[in-house]
Each structure stands twice: as C-alpha cells, then as structure tokens.
Amino acid sequence: MSRDKGGGPTRRPRRLERARVKWPRPLRELKDLLYEAYLAADAPSLDDMTADIEADDNLSGAPSRDTISRIISSPNPPPSQADAISVAMVLARRAAWNEGDLAARVRKLWTEAGMCTPAGRPISEFDDLLVLDHLEVHPALDVGTAIDRLGALPAYVTREFDARLGSVVSAAAGGQSGIAVLVGGSSTGKTRACWEAVKQLPDGWRLWHPIEPDRPSAMIGQLDLVAPQTVVWLNEAQHYLLDQEHNAQVASSLRELLNDTERGPVLVLGTIWPEQWDALTYLPAPATGPDPYSHARQLVTNKSITVPEVFTADELKTAEATATNDPRLAEALRHSEQGQVTQYLAGVPALIERYRTARPAAKALIEAAMDVRRLGHGTALPLALLEAAAEGYLTDTQWDLLNDDWLEQALAHIARPVRGTRGPLTRIRPRRGQAAPAQPHYRLADYLEQYGRRSIGTVPPAPDARDAAVVPVPAHTWDALIDHGTPAARASLAGAAHARGLLRIAMRLYRGAAEAGDTRALRPAAELLRVADRLEEAIAWYQRGAESGDLLALGWAVLLLTRHGMTDEAFTCHQLASEASNSAPLGMDTLLEKMEQIEAADAWVQRKVVDGARVTTEWAPLMLRDNYAWLLQKPARVAEALERLRVHAEAGNTGAMTLAADLLHAAGRVEEGRRLRRYGWEPKGWVAERWEVPLPGG
Structure with missing residues (x-):
C-alpha cells in the first residue's frame, strides 16, 4: 500500500483477469500476447491506459475504458483491429518492448482470428444424403420408390449397445469430453449408430470429419480449429491410429484436446474392425522392440463398445415392428442370414456395384x-x-x-x-x-x-410394347443346362424351356430328368408332344408315365388310344399300368369318363383365361389375338408381330408360341406355322427344324 501527497494511503487498482479463450488458436494467442504485455507493463490501470491513448494523436484507435478491459480480459475477439493495436502500443512503451514488433504480431493474430472458421459444420445441417456422402454411412438397398418416400436412410433399429454409446454422448452434452470407439465387423451398423447418437446433441454442436488431403494430415493440421461442442468423427479409425508415421502425433493431439477443460466439451467417436482393434491394442513383449502404437493404445484403452454381428431375438422383434413402415428393413429381415440385418441393408448396393463394374x-x-x-x-x-x-x-x-x-x-x-x-x-x-x-x-x-x-425377366406390359425389357438367354446357357444342370433341376428347367417355345430343349431336359429317376417329368413331356400334334410320340410318353404309376398319364394314354380307334392298345396299356403299380384302380369306362371331365374342365379354364385377358394385361400377350390382327393387314408387319411374340415367349409367357404359329398360318405361311407348332423355336430365334427325342432308356 502506498501513500498519496497528503500522506494518506492509496489503493493499487485491481489487476485485470486473464482471458480464458478456448477457441480459436489465433485468438487465444492474441489474448495471451496482450496479457503478457499487460503484466510486463506492471498491470497499469484502465485510467492510465486510456490517458496514454488519448495523449497520442498518432494512434488510429480510440478505445474507451470498457473496451480496453474487454480487449485484455474478455475471451471475445477485439471488435476493432485499430483499438487492439493502440492498446498494444501503449503497453509496449510501458514495458519497454519494441512497439512496431508487438503491433505487427497483434495485427497478424487479429486477422487470423477473424478468418478462423470452426472445424466441421453444425449437426443440424446434415441431411440423409450428406450423412451418406460425408460421414460414410453405407447406402442401403432401394425397394421401388422407398428412397423417394422415406429418405435415403432406412429406419433405425435401436440395439443393446446403443445404450452405452448414448451415455457417452449424454455426458458430452452435459459438458464432459469423451471418446468411444465402436468395434465391429463390416456393415454391422457402427457408423449409422454413431450418427443416430450424435443427432441427440443439443443445438450448437458441430461435427468434424478430418479427411482431406488425407486423414492423418487433416487431423494434425486442423485440430486447432476444433471449437468446444464439436464431435470429432473418426470413421475407420485405423486410418488415424494405425498410421505408421503419424499415429503417435494424432493420438497425443487427441488426448490433449480431450484433457483441455478450456476447449471442452468435445466428443471423439470412432469405428474400427475387430482385427484392426486387436492390432491397435496388442501390447508387445518388451524384448520385441519398440511399441509402435503406445500413444494410440493409451488413448482408446477402456473406450471400446462392441457392435455384435447379428441381431438378438429381442432386437429382431423390435426390427419387425419398425419394418412395418419401411419396406427396405422388411426385405432385409426376410432375406438376411442368421440375423445379419445391417449387413444385408448395406451389402446390397455394394453387391450391385460389384456386379456392374x-x-x-x-x-x-x-x-x-x-x-x-x-x-x-x-x-x-x-x-x-x-x-x-x-x-x-x-x-x-x-x-x-x-x-x-x-x-x-x-x-x-x-x-x-x-x-x-x-x-x-x-x-x-x-x-x-x-x-x-x-x-x-x-x-x-x-x-x-x-x-x-x-x-x-420382365414380361412386356402389353402385346404392342415397343421396348420390351427382356434379355434372351444365350443358346450356350441352354446347352450348359442340358449337359451340366443337376438332375433335380432338369424338370423345372424343362418347364421354363417349354414356356418359351424351346420345345427341342424342353424335351431333352425332360428326358434327362426321367433318366435320372424323376418320373414326374414324363407326363409334362407327353403333354408338350400332344399340344404339338405329335400324338403318336405323346401316347408313348404317356404310356411310360402310366407304367411309373401316374394315374393322369394313364388316363391320357387310354383316352388318346381310344379316340384313335386303338382300343386293344388302350386296354393293354390300362392292364400293364394296373399290374405295374397300385395307382390305376379305376376301370376302363370310369377312367375314360374321368378324363372326359378333366378335358372339359381344362377347356373351361382356357376360356376363363381368355375372358380374363380382356380385362387384365397379365395374359394379354398370350390370348388377345385381335390385338395382333392389324399387323396382318400389311405383310411387312408380320415379322414385327412375330418378333414381339418371340420376346414375350422369352419372358416365359406360355402361349406366345402358339399365337405366333396361328399368325403364320393366317399370313399364308402354313408350313412354317405348322413347323413352329410341332418343333418350336431355337434359342437364337429361328423356327426349329424337325427333331426327335427317344423315350428314356431308349
């Protein structure tokens, strides 16, 4: 305590407080520099500094007493560069510092502080597309118009590990800096879970994903730009923490950030695969040499959250309830294997990309x-x-x-x-x-x-479709199926060939199926021949089917033989089939009566199909012959009609071949139409030549 001129004591003015600046670094350095000059000048009073500035007409700034206080002790940037330089100049004189040097440093730091933009962007600015692009959340499969109606991200299913992650995020929202690393296999939902968690942070929080020009360099070079209330997004954390050259610096900088109470709260969230986590946290024996990841390991010790590969039973129930409003999730639940729902959601787009590229x-x-x-x-x-x-x-x-x-x-x-x-x-x-x-x-x-x-495999929507989305199956594929298809598949493959009018191939596949022991192939093969007006061959195949115990094949064999006046052969066929199995209990007369009923029922069904085709487009390519009639008015249009029908046939549209045969007949190309009906098309599009397929074992 000193005394004034009258001998009374005088009280020294109270020293200004140091500014506590958290961000950005240039502002913090500016405030530290000004306070250092203030202390070196022996902490002059606000009145003294104001008087010094007013006495110097060469100073460009004229800060008030309160402004000088804010320039030195407030954490906010000085509003005027001239005012900050004026304060620096009077402090330099009192501290006997170089005035020009201090003024230049203040000018530079004030400019840098004004140019600083906090790292990242407000979380509120992220939409679904930005989350996919910038945060590297895997895109999910699209089901029709799901993305247009529901957004780019499928509905999220909360899982057990989300509670642990949520507690770390809640602590950050409450002011406590923290770090969590989600450890799980590819596409288990780690990154999406992080996003769903940070969405809960209050307004004002930012998110920074250091990625350019490369991840470690972005982290090291821009960490000073991280402001309080920022999420540091370390998706695929191995790029930062397992980098041979920079991992120690990255880890040390993050630890310093997390431990600096003046810069908090901040939240560091990372994701990593289990094998990479093992490499990061493995503690080598002392005798094996240096420990390359000691700093990174110290950063993440006890900070992991495991993300399981599969959904639990309770999580699947939650997902089923959620899927009622999202067809993408519903499809993933139907088709994913053993509870790997997120893998299916994320893997499908990558699967399509792998195929296309x-x-x-x-x-x-x-x-x-x-x-x-x-x-x-x-x-x-x-x-x-x-x-x-x-x-x-x-x-x-x-x-x-x-x-x-x-x-x-x-x-x-x-x-x-x-x-x-x-x-x-x-x-x-x-x-x-x-x-x-x-x-x-x-x-x-x-x-x-x-x-x-x-x-x-899309069937054209109508007979006059100009752009049919059907790609023909190459002839090589049909040949490969005949030679190498599994025996169990041959009957169904034969049905596919039959529907496409590839009768020769269908018969070869039916025969292969029968020779492999699938006697169910005998009757559809016989029916192919019957519809093709190759009745003698059809009867032989029906008879072989009857011998295997097929009652319906027996009925057709007996009916066709009887109609052709071959009653003795019909009786013999019935007798042999009865002796060969217990599947022919009906007498000849009863069997013929049943077959007449079946034939009449088939005719009724065909009529109903034709009638239905006139009000729906599903069967239109098959039955609405009138829609093709106009094509016959000009001979040049017949080829166009036939090509359209062949495309319908390639889509598996049963009946297109028969309609094409009728059109050929109507156009005067009778023999070609007859040949098409009897022998079908070849895979390359032309009408097949005469072919024969012997009975199985023949």
Whole structure:
C-alpha cells in the first residue's frame, strides 16, 4: 500500500483477469500476447491506459475504458483491429518492448482470428444424403420408390449397445469430453449408430470429419480449429491410429484436446474392425522392440463398445415392428442370414456395384448364374455349368482375350465378401457329415437373383410394347443346362424351356430328368408332344408315365388310344399300368369318363383365361389375338408381330408360341406355322427344324 501527497494511503487498482479463450488458436494467442504485455507493463490501470491513448494523436484507435478491459480480459475477439493495436502500443512503451514488433504480431493474430472458421459444420445441417456422402454411412438397398418416400436412410433399429454409446454422448452434452470407439465387423451398423447418437446433441454442436488431403494430415493440421461442442468423427479409425508415421502425433493431439477443460466439451467417436482393434491394442513383449502404437493404445484403452454381428431375438422383434413402415428393413429381415440385418441393408448396393463394374469374365459368370436361377435351377450351381454357360455372355473378342486361368481369377474376385455379406458367387462348403460333391458348387447372392429376375425377366406390359425389357438367354446357357444342370433341376428347367417355345430343349431336359429317376417329368413331356400334334410320340410318353404309376398319364394314354380307334392298345396299356403299380384302380369306362371331365374342365379354364385377358394385361400377350390382327393387314408387319411374340415367349409367357404359329398360318405361311407348332423355336430365334427325342432308356 502506498501513500498519496497528503500522506494518506492509496489503493493499487485491481489487476485485470486473464482471458480464458478456448477457441480459436489465433485468438487465444492474441489474448495471451496482450496479457503478457499487460503484466510486463506492471498491470497499469484502465485510467492510465486510456490517458496514454488519448495523449497520442498518432494512434488510429480510440478505445474507451470498457473496451480496453474487454480487449485484455474478455475471451471475445477485439471488435476493432485499430483499438487492439493502440492498446498494444501503449503497453509496449510501458514495458519497454519494441512497439512496431508487438503491433505487427497483434495485427497478424487479429486477422487470423477473424478468418478462423470452426472445424466441421453444425449437426443440424446434415441431411440423409450428406450423412451418406460425408460421414460414410453405407447406402442401403432401394425397394421401388422407398428412397423417394422415406429418405435415403432406412429406419433405425435401436440395439443393446446403443445404450452405452448414448451415455457417452449424454455426458458430452452435459459438458464432459469423451471418446468411444465402436468395434465391429463390416456393415454391422457402427457408423449409422454413431450418427443416430450424435443427432441427440443439443443445438450448437458441430461435427468434424478430418479427411482431406488425407486423414492423418487433416487431423494434425486442423485440430486447432476444433471449437468446444464439436464431435470429432473418426470413421475407420485405423486410418488415424494405425498410421505408421503419424499415429503417435494424432493420438497425443487427441488426448490433449480431450484433457483441455478450456476447449471442452468435445466428443471423439470412432469405428474400427475387430482385427484392426486387436492390432491397435496388442501390447508387445518388451524384448520385441519398440511399441509402435503406445500413444494410440493409451488413448482408446477402456473406450471400446462392441457392435455384435447379428441381431438378438429381442432386437429382431423390435426390427419387425419398425419394418412395418419401411419396406427396405422388411426385405432385409426376410432375406438376411442368421440375423445379419445391417449387413444385408448395406451389402446390397455394394453387391450391385460389384456386379456392374466386374470385368467381362466375372460379369459373365454372374449373369450366367442369374439366368440359370431365373430359369429354375436349384441354389447349388455346379462349377462346370457356370464355366460352360459363361461363354455365351462374352463377345468373340472378350472370349479370345481371356487368360488360361480366367475362371480362377474371376471366381476369386466375385467370391470375396461384400460388407459382411456373401459376394456375388460364393462357394458352398459342405458341413461335417454332408457328402462332398464331385465338383465345387456355387451360390448366387440372393439379392442378385432377385435383381436378375426384375431387370432381365420382365414380361412386356402389353402385346404392342415397343421396348420390351427382356434379355434372351444365350443358346450356350441352354446347352450348359442340358449337359451340366443337376438332375433335380432338369424338370423345372424343362418347364421354363417349354414356356418359351424351346420345345427341342424342353424335351431333352425332360428326358434327362426321367433318366435320372424323376418320373414326374414324363407326363409334362407327353403333354408338350400332344399340344404339338405329335400324338403318336405323346401316347408313348404317356404310356411310360402310366407304367411309373401316374394315374393322369394313364388316363391320357387310354383316352388318346381310344379316340384313335386303338382300343386293344388302350386296354393293354390300362392292364400293364394296373399290374405295374397300385395307382390305376379305376376301370376302363370310369377312367375314360374321368378324363372326359378333366378335358372339359381344362377347356373351361382356357376360356376363363381368355375372358380374363380382356380385362387384365397379365395374359394379354398370350390370348388377345385381335390385338395382333392389324399387323396382318400389311405383310411387312408380320415379322414385327412375330418378333414381339418371340420376346414375350422369352419372358416365359406360355402361349406366345402358339399365337405366333396361328399368325403364320393366317399370313399364308402354313408350313412354317405348322413347323413352329410341332418343333418350336431355337434359342437364337429361328423356327426349329424337325427333331426327335427317344423315350428314356431308349
């Protein structure tokens, strides 16, 4: 305490408080510099500093007493650069510092502070598309117009681990800085869970994803721009914490940020795969050399939250309730394997991308598998079938340029998992106790099977459709199915060929199925021949079916034989079938009566189909012959009509071939129409020549 001139004591003015600036760094440095000059000047009073400024006409600023106080002790930026420099100049004189040097430093820091923008952007600005693009949440499958109606992100299903994550986020909202790293396999929902959690933070919070020019450099170079109430988004944290060159600096900087109470609260959220987490947290033995990740390990110790690969039973129930309002989630629940719902949601778009961007050989294998499954082959696709069929999906140039090991290379590429789900084609591995097949078998990813049906198997909407979305199945595929299709699949494949008017191929497949022991193929083969007016052959196939115990085949055999005056043969057929099995208990007269009823019922059904076709478009390509009649008025339009019908047939539209045969007959091309009805089309589009298929075993 000092005394005034009258001898009384004088009270020294109270020293200004130091400004506590959290962000940005230039402002913090500016405030620290001014306060350092203030202390070096022996903490002059506000009145003294005001008087010094007023006495110097060369100073550009004229801050008031209160403004000087705010410039030195307030955490806010000085509103005027001139005022800040004026304060710095009078403090430099009192502290005996270089005035010009201090003024230049203040000018520079004031400018930098004014140019600083906090890292990241307000969380409130993120929409679904920005979340997908900037935060690297995996896009989900689209089901029709789901994205247009519901948004780019599917409905979120809260899971057990979300509670732990939510507690870390809530603590940050309450002012406590924290870090959490979600550990889980590909596409288990880690990144989406982080987003759903940070959405709950109050207004004013920002989110920063350091990624440009590269992740470690962005983190190191811009961490000073992180303001309080910021989420530091470390998706795929291995890029930051396992980087050989920068991991120590990144981890140390993050620890410093989290421990600096003046810069908080901040929240660091990361995601990482289990194998990368193991590498990060593995503690090497002392004798093995330096510990490369010691700083990073210290940062994340006890900060992990495990994200399970599969949904629990309770989580599946929650998902089912949520899926009532989101068809994407509903599809994932229907088709995902063993509770891997998020993998299906995220894996499907990547699966489509893998298919679309595959090299020619790999894409040919996928498309062959799509067609084979679309035609009715079973799930297990033999390697020989895929190899033989793939040729039909390659141009001559592509085929000639293949390497000798093209098959192995292509399979290796498309068999790799996609975001935690199966790749486009995955080898089926027999489990213990199951017999191993003679050759490898592959499974087409479920969604690609659906995608193939929707994208290349669409029936044209009407007979006059100009742009039919139907891609023909190459002839190589049909040949491969005949040679390498599994016996169990041949009957259904034959039905697909029959529906497309490929009668020769259908009969070969029916015969192969019967020879493999599937006697159910005998009757549809006989019916093909009967409709084609090849009655003698049809009767022989019906008789073979009757001998196997098929009562309906027996009925048709007896009916056709009787109508052709071959009553002795009809009786013999009935007798032999009765002796061969217990499936022919009806007498001849009763059996004929039943068959007449069945034939009449079939005719009634056909009439109903025709009538229904006049009010719906589903059967229009088959039955509405009048819609094609105008094409016959000009001979040049017959080819157009036939091509449209062939496209309908390729889509599996039963009856299109018969209608084409009728049109040929009406156009005067009688023999060609007769040949088409009897022998069908070939896969390449022309009418087949005469062919025969002997009975099984013949």
